[in-house]
Amino acid sequence: MTDRIRITEHAPGQERVLTPQALEFLLSLHDLAERRRRELRRLRRTRRAALADGATPTFLPETRHIRDDATWQVAPPAPGLEDRRVEITGPIERKMTINALNSGARVWLADCEDASSPTWENVIASQANLQDAIRGTIEFTSPQGKEYRVTAERTPTIVVRPRGWHLDERRILVDGEPMSASLVDFGLHMLHNADALIASGRGPYFYLPKLESHLEARLWNDVFVAAQDMLLIPRGTIRATVLIETISAAFEMEEILYELREHSSGLNAGRWDYLFSIIRAFRFRGPDFVLPDRSALTMTAPFMRAYTEQLVRACHRRGAHAIGGMAAFVPSAKDPEATQVALAQVAEDKRREAADGFDGSWVAHPGLVETAQAEFDAVLGDAPHQLGRSRDDVVPDEAALIDLSTTPGDITEAGLRLNVEVGIRYMEAWLRGQGAVAIHSLMEDAATAEISRSQVWQWIHVEARTVEGHTISRDRVKGIVRELSASFERFDGDRFDEAVTLFHEVALRPTYPAFFTLAGTERYLSPLAEETPIAA
Template sequence: MDITRIRITAHAPGQDRVLTDEALGFLLQLHDAFECTRQQLLQDRRRRRAAFADGDSPRFLESTRRIREDASWRVAPPAPGLEDRRVEITGPIERKMTINALNSGAKVWLADCEDASSPLWRNVIASQVNLQDAIRGSIAFTSPEGKEYKVTAPETPTIVVRPRGWHLDEHRILVDGRPMSGSLVDFGLHVLHNADDLIAAGRGPYFYLPKLESHHEARLWNDVFVMAQQLLVLPQGTIRATVLIETITAAFEMEEILFELREHSAGLNAGRWDYLFSMIKAFRLRGPEFVLPDRARLTMTAPFMRAYTEQLVRACHRRGAHAIGGMAAFVPSAKDPEATERALAAVASDKAREAGDGFDGSWVAHPGLVETCRSAFDAVLGDRPNQLERTREDVPVDGAALIDLSTTEGDITEAGLRSNIEIGIRYMEAWLRGHGAVAIHSLMEDAATAEISRSQVWQWIHNESATADGRTITRERCEAIVDELAAGFDRNPGNRYREAIALFREIALEETYPAFLTLAGTERYLGDGAERPITGPIPVQERVAA
C-alpha cells in the first residue's frame, strides 16, 4: 500500500508506537474498501432524518420480514470470555481508569473510545497505548501526588473496545486530503496491534458498536470484520461485536442487525441514554405529544422504555444472543453516605428489574457499583452464566409501543431546565479540555447524557413548552439562565468555559439543530488539532451566532 497518500496533521506521545507503517497500511486498506459505503450510509441517515421531520415514523421493514419470521437462524455461541457478562464496567481508556477497571471485579470492561472519551489527538493515541499495555500486562501509573496504581486483581475483565461511530471522522489522519473514519481508525489499530495477544490469552478482539441506525450499517461492520480477519490471517468469527441499540431506527431492526452479524455477533445492549437522545432528535419537531419531561424523570419504567428493553431481550434470546442492560451512572461518595445509600438502593432496584426481565448482564460507570449489580444478577442467574433460555415469547413485537410517548409521566420544571443547561455547559467545558466522562452532581455524565440535556432544551424552546409553574420556555429565558450560571462557574487557569458556553448556545439555543454535539464541537474547536486551553474571565453577555 502507498502510505504516502496518508498525511498525519498532529503529534502526541506514543504516536510512533501506534501509527507504524504496518498500521497505516492496514488502515489504508480498510479506508479504500469501505469509505464510499460509509458515506452512502451517512447520506441515508440524513434522508431518514428529513423524513421524520416531515412526519414519517420508523416502522418494521417489509423487505426484511422473512428474516424476522424465519425461526431457524441463530448467532454464533458466546466467544471465550463472553459467556458470563453479568456486570460490565464502562469508561474512557485513561491510564488510571484503565487500571481501576481491570481491578474492579467486573466480568467485562468496555474500553470506550467514543462517548466517554474526548477526541483530542492525545486521547486517541493514549487510548491505543493504554490498551496495548493493559493487554500485555505492563500497565502502571503514578499520580502527580505520587500514588502508584497497578493491576492486582487475580482475574481481570474481558476487554471490549467501543470505537467511534460511523458519523465521526478522524480529521488528523488524511487520505488524499480527506479524513479517515474514526470508526475504522479505532477498530483497525486495536485489532492489528492486539488480536494475537488477546487470542493467546484465551480471549479475542471484541467490540461494542455504537450509534448504528440500520442493519445496513451492521452489514458494513460485518464486511469490515471479514476483510480484517482475512488480512490478519484470523479465523472468521474471531472478531465479535455487541451492538448498542441506542437509536430509534435500530430498535425496529434488532433482529436484522443480529442477522447481519451472525458469526460475529455477541448480542445487543440497551444504550438507554443515547436511545432517549435519539427519540428526542427524531421527533423534536413533531409537536407537544413528543415532548418529554425532565431528564431525571425518564426512567426505564416509562412505558416506551419498557417496550424497548423487553423487545430487545426477546429479539436477542430468540437468536441465542446476549442482552445487556443499561448504564447505572451514579458515582458513590464517602462525603454523603446517606445519599449514597439511597442511590445504591435505586441502582439495586434497577438492576433487579433488568435481571428479572431476562437481561444477561448490565453496565455500571463506577467500581463502587460492581457488587450491587453483581448481587442483583446473582439472585436471578445463580451459577448459570446467562439466561439465554428465556426467550420472552410473552413480549409482543409492538412498533407502536416503541414510539408512544403519551403515557410518559412527569413535568418540565425550572430545576430540570436549569440542570440541563448547567450539565450541558459543564460537560462540554470538560470535553474541550479532553475529559469525556465527568462526575457532575454525583452522576457520571458523558456525551450521551449531555446530548439529552441540550436536545431537551432545544425541543422545549421550539415547541413553546412550559415549566410546571406555567412559564413558557423561550430562548431569552434560557439565555438568562446561561448568563446567571456563567457568573458562577470556576475560572481556574486552563478552563474552556468561554468556548463551552458558545458551543452550548450553538447546539441548544440557535434555530438550527446540529445532529451531534461532538460533530459541532470538533468542527468548531478541535478541527485544526488545537488543544490549547483558553484562559481568562467568562464574558457573561457574549453572544455567538450559529
C-alpha cells in the same frame, strides 16, 4: 502506499501506535469501506429528514423474511464473553483503565466514544494504554505519588467501543480527506492486539455505537471479514455487541443480529443515547412527543419498557446476549446517606433488568459492581446467562416504541436549569479532554450531554411550559446561561467561554446540529478548526 496518508498532528507515543504496518492496515480498511460509509451517512440524513417531516418508523417490510425465519441463530458466546453479568464502562485513560481492570466486573467496555473526548492525545493514548493493559504492563503514578497497578487475579474481558460511523478522524487524511474515526479506532486495536488477545484465551471484541440501520451492521461485518482475512485470523474470531441507541435501530434489532450473526455477541440497551435519538427524531412534533425532565426519564416509562423487553426477546430468540443499561451514580464517602439511597435505586434497576431476562448490565463506577452483581447473582446463580429464557410473552409492537404520551413526569424550572448546567459543565470538561465527568454525583458522558442540550432545543422550539407556568423561550434560556456562567468557579486553563459558545450553537440556534460532538470537534478539536463552520 502509505504516501497516500498524511498525519496532521503529533502526540506522545504516536510512533508506537501509527507504525508503517498500522497505516497500511488502516488504508486497506479505508479503501474497502469509505464509499459505502458515505452512502450510509447520506441514507441517515434522508431517514432523519423523513422522521422530522412526520414519517412514522415501522418494522421494515423488505426484511420481514429475516424476522419470520425462526431457524437462524448467532454464533455461541465467545471465550471470555460467556458470563457478562456486570460490565464496567469508561475511557481508556491510564488510571481509569487500571481501576476498571481491578473492579471485579466480568467485562470492561474500553471506550473510545462517548466517555472519551476525541483530542489527538486521547486517541493515541487510548491505543497505547490498550496495548499495555492487554500485555499486563500497565501502571501509573499520580502527580501526588500514588501508585496504581493491576492486582486482580482475574481481569475483565476487554471490549473496545470505537467511535461511530458518523465521525471523521481529521488528524489522519487519506488522499486529502479525513479517515473514518470508526476504522481508526477499530483498525489500530485490531492490528496491535488481536494476536495477544487470542493468545490470552479471549479475542478482539467490540461494542458498535450509534448504528441506525442493519445496512450499517452489514458494513461492519464486511470490515470484520476483511480484517480477519488480512491478519490470517479465523472468521468469527471478532465479536461485536451492538448498542441499540437510535430509534431506527430499535425497529431493526433482529436484522442487525442477522447481518453480524457469525460475529455477533448480542445487543445492549444504550438508554441515554436512545433517549437522545428519540428527542432528536421527534423534536418538531407536538405535545405528545415532548418528554419531561431528564431525571424523570426512567426505564419504567412505558416506551422504555417496550424498547427493553423487545430487545431481550430479539436477542434470546437468536441466541444472543441482552445487556442492560447504564447505572451512572458515583458513590461518595462524603455523603454516606445519599450514597445508600442511590445504591438502593441502582439495586432496584438491576433487579428489574435481571427479572426481565437481561444477561448482564452496565455500571460506570467500580463502587457499583458489587451492588449490580448481587442482583444478577440472585437470578442467574451459577448459570452464565439467561439465553434459554425466550420471552415469547413479548409481542413486537411498533406503536409502543414511539408512544411517548404516557410518560410520567413534568417539565420543571429545576430540570431546565439542570439541563443548561450539565450541558455547559460537560462541554467545558470535554473541550479540555475529559469525556467522563462526575456532575452532581452522576457520571455524565457525551450521551447525557446530548439529552440535556436537545431537550433545551426542543422545549424552546415547541414553546413548552414548565409546571411552574413559565414558557421556555430562547431569551429565557439565554438568561439562565448568563446566570449560571457567572456562578461557575473559574480556574487556569478552563474553557467555560468556549463551552458557553458551543452550548449556544447546539442548543439555542434555530438550526439543530445532529451531534454536539461533531460540531465541537469541527470547531475546537480539529487541526482545521478555525476554518470550519459549525455543522448543522
